[in-house]
Amino acid sequence: MKNVAGELLISATVQAPKRAAVLYRVQRRCSRVQESAVNCGMTTAAPPIPAMLLGGMTLSGGWKVLRMLAPVPGSSGGNFSVGYLVEDPNGAQAFLKALDYSRALSSPDPARLLQAMTESYNFERDVLQKCRDRRMTRVVSAIADGSVQVATPLGPQVVQYLIFEKADSDSRNFINTSKSFDVAWALRSLHHVATGLRQMHSHDMAHQDVKPSNILVFNNTSSKISDVGRAAYKGHTPPHENFSCAGDPTYAPPEVLYDHREPDWGARRLGCDCYLLGSMVCFFFTGVATTPAILSHMLPQHHPRIWGGDYLQVIPFVRDAFDKVITTFERSLHPSLRVVLPTVVRQLCDPDPKLRGHPRDRASIGSAYSLERYISTFNTLAARAEAQLL
Amino acid sequence: MSAALTDKERHVVPRWRDSNVAGALGELDPSAERSRVFDGTEESWREKRDAWATTRQLSFAADLLGAALTLGKFEEADEAARYVSGRKSDASPALQLVAERLLHERIGSNDPQQPKFERQSLSAAVHLTRERLRNDPRNAIAWTDLARAYASLGFGVKAERAIRLATGISRANRFVLRSAARLHLHLGDTESAHRLLRDNELVKSDPWVVAAEIVAADLDGRTSRLVRRGREFLASRNFGPFHLGELACAIGSLELKSGRIKAAKKLFQSALIKPTENSLAQIEWASQRLQDFTLFPWQFEIPFSHEARARYSFAAGDWRRAVDESIDWFADEPFASQSSTLGSYVAAEHLEDFVLSADIASQGLIASPEDPSLLNNFAFALASQGKLGEATKAINRLDLRLAALSTQICYHATVGLIAFRLGDTEKGRASYNDAISLAKGPALAKLRAHAAVNLAQEELRIDSPDARSAVVSAIEHSRLVADDDFRGVLKRLQKIVVSKIDLLGDIDRIVEDVVRLMTTDKDPLPTTQATNPDRVPLM
Numbered sequence: 001m002k003n004v005a006g007e008l009l010i011s012a013t014v015q016a017p018k019r020a021a022v023l024y025r026v027q028r029r030c031s032r033v034q035e036s037a038v039n040c041g042m043t044t045a046a047p048p049i050p051a052m053l054l055g056g057m058t059l060s061g062g063w064k065v066l067r068m069l070a071p072v073p074g075s076s077g078g079n080f081s082v083g084y085l086v087e088d089p090n091g092a093q094a095f096l097k098a099l100d101y102s103r104a105l106s107s108p109d110p111a112r113l114l115q116a117m118t119e120s121y122n123f124e125r126d127v128l129q130k131c132r133d134r135r136m137t138r139v140v141s142a143i144a145d146g147s148v149q150v151a152t153p154l155g156p157q158v159v160q161y162l163i164f165e166k167a168d169s170d171s172r173n174f175i176n177t178s179k180s181f182d183v184a185w186a187l188r189s190l191h192h193v194a195t196g197l198r199q200m201h202s203h204d205m206a207h208q209d210v211k212p213s214n215i216l217v218f219n220n221t222s223s224k225i226s227d228v229g230r231a232a233y234k235g236h237t238p239p240h241e242n243f244s245c246a247g248d249p250t251y252a253p254p255e256v257l258y259d260h261r262e263p264d265w266g267a268r269r270l271g272c273d274c275y276l277l278g279s280m281v282c283f284f285f286t287g288v289a290t291t292p293a294i295l296s297h298m299l300p301q302h303h304p305r306i307w308g309g310d311y312l313q314v315i316p317f318v319r320d321a322f323d324k325v326i327t328t329f330e331r332s333l334h335p336s337l338r339v340v341l342p343t344v345v346r347q348l349c350d351p352d353p354k355l356r357g358h359p360r361d362r363a364s365i366g367s368a369y370s371l372e373r374y375i376s377t378f379n380t381l382a383a384r385a386e387a388q389l390l
Numbered sequence: 391m392s393a394a395l396t397d398k399e400r401h402v403v404p405r406w407r408d409s410n411v412a413g414a415l416g417e418l419d420p421s422a423e424r425s426r427v428f429d430g431t432e433e434s435w436r437e438k439r440d441a442w443a444t445t446r447q448l449s450f451a452a453d454l455l456g457a458a459l460t461l462g463k464f465e466e467a468d469e470a471a472r473y474v475s476g477r478k479s480d481a482s483p484a485l486q487l488v489a490e491r492l493l494h495e496r497i498g499s500n501d502p503q504q505p506k507f508e509r510q511s512l513s514a515a516v517h518l519t520r521e522r523l524r525n526d527p528r529n530a531i532a533w534t535d536l537a538r539a540y541a542s543l544g545f546g547v548k549a550e551r552a553i554r555l556a557t558g559i560s561r562a563n564r565f566v567l568r569s570a571a572r573l574h575l576h577l578g579d580t581e582s583a584h585r586l587l588r589d590n591e592l593v594k595s596d597p598w599v600v601a602a603e604i605v606a607a608d609l610d611g612r613t614s615r616l617v618r619r620g621r622e623f624l625a626s627r628n629f630g631p632f633h634l635g636e637l638a639c640a641i642g643s644l645e646l647k648s649g650r651i652k653a654a655k656k657l658f659q660s661a662l663i664k665p666t667e668n669s670l671a672q673i674e675w676a677s678q679r680l681q682d683f684t685l686f687p688w689q690f691e692i693p694f695s696h697e698a699r700a701r702y703s704f705a706a707g708d709w710r711r712a713v714d715e716s717i718d719w720f721a722d723e724p725f726a727s728q729s730s731t732l733g734s735y736v737a738a739e740h741l742e743d744f745v746l747s748a749d750i751a752s753q754g755l756i757a758s759p760e761d762p763s764l765l766n767n768f769a770f771a772l773a774s775q776g777k778l779g780e781a782t783k784a785i786n787r788l789d790l791r792l793a794a795l796s797t798q799i800c801y802h803a804t805v806g807l808i809a810f811r812l813g814d815t816e817k818g819r820a821s822y823n824d825a826i827s828l829a830k831g832p833a834l835a836k837l838r839a840h841a842a843v844n845l846a847q848e849e850l851r852i853d854s855p856d857a858r859s860a861v862v863s864a865i866e867h868s869r870l871v872a873d874d875d876f877r878g879v880l881k882r883l884q885k886i887v888v889s890k891i892d893l894l895g896d897i898d899r900i901v902e903d904v905v906r907l908m909t910t911d912k913d914p915l916p917t918t919q920a921t922n923p924d925r926v927p928l929m
Contacts, residue, residue: 172449212453249428250438250457257460259426286484287449292456293484296491301419305462308422312562313592317418320409320531323522325484332482346526355528 049102050157051082053150060146062089063163065096086163094143095166098159119239121160124229127205128162131228134203138196140164140216140226164226167216174217175284183334184385186284189215191378192223193280197273198371204234206269209247210276212283232269247272251279251289254318255353257304260311262353270369271353277374278348281341282325286332290325290349297321318351336390340381344374391803391825391844392739392747392770393763393796394875395704395732399647400675401605402639403575404568404598405668406538407722409531415694417666418565421596421633431461442470448480455488464492509756512724515539530560534569541725544757546577549725561590568602576725580610588616597623601637608644617641624660635661635669646676655683667695674698678705694722700732709740709878713750720753727761730754734767738774740878747771762793762801770804773811781808796837799825803841810848818848819856826867836876839867843883850890861887 054065069083084096099121104113128142144163149156174185193215200207209230216226230246232238240246245256253275255262262268279290286293295303298321307314330342350356361370384390405417412418438457442450451470458467474481474489481489519536523529533556540549553570560566567590574583584606592599593616600620607614614620620637623629642657658676661669662685670685670692677683678701690699696719703712716733723729730750738747748771754764765788773781785804793801806821822845829838846860854860861883868880 172453175449212449245428245431248434248457249431250434250453250460252460257426257428282484283452286482287452288482288484288488289456292459292488295459296484296488299413299418301413301416301423303462305426306420306423307426308420308424309595310562312560313420313564316530316560316563316566319526319529323526323529323532326525327522328484328487332484352528 048152049082049100050150050152050159051098051100051102053152054082054084054096054098054148054159054161057148057150059086059096059148059161061144063087063094063096063144066093069095085166088143093166095164096161097164098161116239120229123239125162127228127231127233130203130205130233131200134199136196136199136203138192138199138224139207139228140167140224165218167218167224167226168220169217170213171215171217171223171280171284172212175212175287181285183337183390184382185221187378187382187385188221189217189223190277190281190284191375191382193225194277194371194375194378196225197277198375200228200231201270201273201369201371206232206273207276208232208269208272209251210273210280211248211251211289212280215280234265234269247276249291251276251291253349253353254291254294254304254351255311257291258307258311258314264354266369267353267356271356274348274356274369274371275353277371278345281345281348282329285337285341286329290322290345293325293328294318294321294351297324315351322349322351334390337381340377344377348374391800391807391840392735392767393731393800394735394739395728399643400672401609401643402601402636402668402672403605403609404572404602404636405666405723406569406572406576406725408538409535409565411694411722412565415666416632417598419633421564421598421629428461431457435461435463439466446473448474448477448485452481452485452488455485455492458492459488467492509543512539512542516543527555528559530556530563530566533559534566537573538569538725541573541576542757544759549573550577557586562592564592564596564598567592567599571602571606575606575609580606584610584612588614593619597629597633597637601640604637604640604644608647617644624657631660631663632666635663635665639669639672643672643676646679651680655680658683662689665689665692667692667698670695671697671701674701696722697729700729704732704736704875707875707878709736712736713741713743713746717750720750724753725757727754727758727764731761731763731767734764734771738767738771739875739882742882744771744774748775760787760789760792762788762790762797766797766800766804770800770807773804773808776811778808778811795828796834799829799834799837799841801825802828803844806841807844807848810852815852815854819845822848835867839864839876840879842867843879846883847886850886853890857890 052068055068057065059065063086066085066087069085081097081100084098085093086096087093099117101114101117104110104117107113125142125145128145131139132141142162142164145161147158147160149158171189174189175181193210197207197210207225207228207230209227210225214225214227216224218224230238230240232246238246245252247256249257253272256272262271275290282293283289288296298317301307302314302317326342326346329345330338333341347358348356355362357369358373361373362368381390405412407415407417409418435457438450438454442454451474454467454470455474458464458470471489471492474485475493478486516536516539519532519539522532523536526532533552537549537552537556540546540552550573553573556566557570567587571583571587574580574586584603587593587599587603587606590599593603597620600616600623603616604614604620607616620641624634624638624641638657638661642654642661645651645654645657654676658673658680661673665673670689674685677685685698685702690702692698696715700712700715700719703709703715713733713736716729716736720726720729720733730753734747734751734754737743737750741747748768751764751768751771755761755768758764765784769781769785769788772778772784781804785801785808788801790798790801802821802825806818806825808818809815809821810818822841825841826838826845829835829841842860842864846857846864849857849860864883868876
């Protein structure tokens with residue numbers, strides 16, 4: 001289940017640099033409508049999907065649906081959902097994600113896909129509920145959820161939705177080039193991401209899908225992690241339990257790509273989050289996440305798509321490549337960061353999930369994957385960068 | 391007298407290369423491949439692709455390139471890769487590397503470079519690898535590469551320690567395991583090599599490891615319990631021919647040793663479908679012991695097949711090529727002594743390039759400072775240049791207890807040479823005669839004759855009254871041996887006989903005898919041209 005909370009409004013006041021994005025959104029909208037029509041075996045004159053009929057409606061809790069949104073470049077949501085801008089009775093705007101079940105009807109096994117989508121929706125809603133109940137300030141949580149009946153030519157249909165706080169953009173819009181790169185912003189964002197993960201971990205939850213498009217930016221300064229649809233919590237089997245890769249494979253830890261499953265929940269789930277956090281450090285400072293960077297140093301024959309052996313056999317090659325990644329990463333950094341950040345990435349992204357985290361924390365019972373030290377590190381570095389002391 | 395490469399048996403001992411070269415040669419490929427598809431990636435891929443197509447910003451290109459590399463969609467990210475590649479000032483080195491990899495991998499131009507042996511570069515490699523290991527001491531590949539560099543520099547104890555750490559970290563990796571076994575074999579510890587391989591889980595699934603185990607067991611004087619499994623692997627359709635080549639050669643060599651020629655030939659033929667260079671070298675070695683089994687020159691076009699080419703060229707009497715290939719073979723495996731033994735021997739005995747011979751031997755002595763054959767060849771080359779002090783020092787380092795009988799014979803002959811050159815003719819004669827009398831039986835007839843020829847040369851060189859009888863004796867000893875290799879020695883004798891007409895008097899019969907010896911066989915004189923119609927020179 002994807003979150004499109006980072007999508008921007010289609011606005012008449014859109015600025016010149018955003019024109020390309022508007023064009024993209026229009027194209028995207030058209031292609032999506034056409035695609036769903038084709039999938040349903042209809043012409044473009046076919047009735048729209050129910051999730052696209054919420055415009056102008058007033059929902060439970062007084063939420064007024066203002067207009068439909070299309071994804072901005074880089075927003076990863078929208079796979080099985082339609083985004084809207086909504087407003088509460090106090091005039092505060094938010095983002096609504098309406099579930100699009102129509103795609104399921106065109107699948108070879110609609111019943112199974114519908115079941116899977118429903119399970120995913122329920123799972124994400126439950127996780128969001130937990131996040132909200134536990135006041136996770138660095139996790140984008142749902143403000144409300146519910147369902148609404150819409151009239152379609154085929155009769156009334158129910159559309160389920162989730163309402164999120166509205167972000168300005170995702171992190172990729174802040175790391176365009178190395179020249180214009182804002183180190184202070186990156187370090188503060190990493191501090192926020194680490195805090196969000198720590199908030200989840202402290203309640204036995206793991207995010208599993210941290211990536212640039214899931215790091216939403218509010219007011220250009222504050223970051224939160226979004227899209228908890230691939231999360232896991234201890235003692236519960238998520239719907240995506242048996243997926244070869246729960247999150248985006250581009251960012252997934254190597255053991256996930258090689259189908260290696262740690263029996264220990266902490267090593268598997270929290271270790272994955274540690275890796276993803278370290279990977280974001282790499283991405284923010286070099287434009288390349290750790291996984292593709294590792295793969296760029298490995299032989300094609302060792303690529304997880306074709307490697308026929310198990311992870312234990314390939315891990316020496318992964319580690320050797322990882323070493324080279326750290327060397328390249330180090331060279332990309334400002335001299336004042338060359339000691340701390342490579343060490344952080346080395347500890348967080350160790351190819352062996354059992355060895356991730358701070359060595360001192362690994363030595364103590366129960367806090368092997370603690371992020372406290374990294375939160376402190378990012379905070380200190382960010383403060384120094386903000387004060388232009390780096 | 392130089393010591394030749396006298397490997398009555400050759401084994402498909404695992405090659406041990408730098409991990410980069412081994413990888414480029416396909417030796418680190420998984421023996422079984424599969425196609426893995428990640429769930430639900432199409433939507434996310436399309437989103438990244440569309441976002442890049444619309445924005446044309448570096449960060450979106452980076453996101454797309456990362457996905458392309460992970461999902462294997464190289465061509466679909468071509469434009470973004472070129473965009474990043476063209477923005478060197480903006481894109482980070484890591485991002486440029488990803489872009490280059492995407493562009494480069496499709497072109498497939500990652501052929502390995504022929505390494506050059508330079509002691510300085512090995513020392514630099516040690517320094518750099520240790521630096522890397524300081525940052526991450528769990529890098530088993532780096533420990534393995536470090537062990538190889540140490541072994542090549544002659545630091546056996548350090549190499550052993552490094553490889554022990556590598557196997558301690560990763561026992562489930564073929565490269566680490568085979569490298570460790572190779573080091574143990576290099577250090578003469580066949581038992582450890584065999585035990586390491588035999589007890590490893592990989593013998594259940596990896597034909598490369600089974601091949602190495604069979605070889606190690608044979609070298610340790612044992613019968614491998616994995617031969618049956620190896621045959622099952624060969625019969626199964628689970629592995630590609632490249633992965634089975636060394637296994638087929640390992641079992642084929644056992645068959646050859648047991649006299650089951652037909653079975654051996656069949657296995658060698660199967661290994662030739664897609665051989666590694668190590669398999670090719672083994673088959674070339676075996677082909678010289680099998681009838682109706684000769685390799686064709688085009689079969690030597692496999693990268694890094696220097697040993698096979700050196701052996702082939704040696705057998706074909708293509709001395710210059712044999713030396714050149716030996717040098718490249720040595721650069722490929724600088725810790726192994728066979729290449730420098732062959733190279734120094736051919737350079738001295740056939741090219742009479744004693745400077746080159748001494749250079750090759752001295753390079754080989756870095757990794758194997760006590761190797762008797764190399765010490766002998768080094769001393770011989772030095773003495774032949776007139777560097778008698780250094781030659782004496784080198785020959786005195788040779789521990790006869792470590793030397794094979796053939797090397798002991800060469801040792802006595804070399805001591806004789808040095809004595810002659812120092813003016814101590816009595817000692818010289820005595821040493822040469824020791825060599826001749828030590829070389830008893832038909833198996834050592836060639837060495838006996840070689841020593842006799844060298845003695846005759848020395849007698850002729852000092853215009854000794856015993857020269858004529860020494861020449862006649864040499865000819866008598868030489869009647870039993872007249873292969874390509876030995877004809878080169880005789881050619882040298884012929885040259886010196888002709889130049890000493892005054893001393894020898896009526897030499898017509900002597901020269902005739904020598905010429906007859908050189909032409910009694912159907913093969914012509916050894917030149918750079920082919921002497922054996924089946925073994926035309928390699929291009």
